[in-house]
Amino acid sequence: MAIITFNEEKNIADCIRSIESVADEIIVLDSLSTDRTKEIATSFSKVKFYESPFPGHVEQKNKAIGFCSNDWIFSLDADERADKTLVHSIEAFLESENITVNGYKIARLTYHLGRWIRHSGWYPLRRFRLFQKNAATWVGENPHDYIELKSGSIGKVMKGDILHYSFTDFSHQITTINQFSSIVAYTRYAKGERFSLAKTIFKPFGKFLEIYLFKFGFLDGIPGLWIAIASAFSTYLKYAKLYELDRKQIERPSNVRKEYGKN
Template sequence: MEGKRKRKLSVAIITFNEEKNIGDCIRSIESVADEIIVLDSLSTDRTKEIATSFSKVKFYESPFPGHVEQKNKAIGFCSNDWIFSLDADERADKTLVHSIEAFLESEVTTVDGYKIARLTYHLGRWIRHSGWYPLRRFRLFQRNAATWVGENPHDYIELKPGSVGKVMKGDILHYSFTDFSHQITTINQFSSIVAYTRYAKGERFSLSKTIFKPFGKFIEIYVFKFGFLDGIPGLWIAIASAFSTFLKFAKLYELDRKQIERPSNIRKEYGKN
């Protein structure tokens, strides 16, 4: 099948203690990959052992300066012009794999990147509303036409001006949280990163935003983004999103009042290039 291809594909994955996820992630995409770059930020579990058991994997290690920075670094290790980016807790579904294979076999294209929908499994069901789906973002792209940008940890691929993008059929399946407790732990960590990043950029605490922004976030997720159609999980997601918004401002308060220099749950190397 690979003999029919007009172009080669690199897959880029960043990891940290992903022994439970990395094997399934690689297996979902290895049939269309010419190489799989795994950039690990010094895991202490079996991530390296599992990843390097796959013949197509090229494994690298580097301290973790931030999501945007690490994903751009992973791109730098790729040797092919076309790159597909996955997180370790994501999988390419069969439709997406077929779409990628068809693209690799197609004639020369003027497209520089493809947006792909992501479908998240949480609280016992696939979440199809609440602003979580389809949430199409560029994931398959030409390396010279794209870069990772955004506010850590909420990164995304941005194509250069004048580039052409299209939508690709298929979903990235996202197994983001093992349970609600895991989601709360992630919210706590990510809100620390956002507060720390925003403070470093000059943003300061606002009491009015702390009061009103969480309420607005709940209405946005549950009503305007149809979270109520996701049942009880949709309600939990809306409440958790509002709580996450509150935490960002509460932690900004700590930083602004010099009560802390950085949130205690951020890794020491974070923010250091």
């Protein structure tokens, strides 16, 4: 099992407990936390704790894979838990023989604004989370990473959910949106993308329609409406921050850590 962390003292214990019974080892790669993350994580006997500056989500998760000693890896974020059904599915997988696939997708269910969000593009959002070490790699646009199989076949979707406690409240969501939009803008600018007024105007509106109508966000009630609005706002922020970078008003957004992007 592999987890990356930074100041996750409120989450890391529950994350580890949810999967501890089926893990041979639990790799925690920490980005130099300043809270009790290390103290809590290392209190679990199966944890192997490592520290490294944070170059980016994709890069850090691939580095965590490198510390794993087993052929099969299960990956969780610190704010995620494996539900009981998923744990039983993994137990059955470990007991099986003649495995001919290299990865399994697992659904993720997010708790937000007092309810489980089952629409809005947030569920089931199946991604590879159980995979063979030598057949997979983390890819994507930081901070939106995902596993890509380099070779081999895909197994059936595993029964059970990864439970995602992404935000403590709406204010936390806005803080995360502000941080993640900065990372996206900074990453895209480094890759050569430049500001577009048309995209700044029309993309947020399109994102709202996508989440609220086409992905049935309205079925999630008021939280679905808030999610659609927040997603549109996030889209706007990415382009607004790209404007600052493109006009040389800043070298990087102020909430992007200095070590980000350095391998």
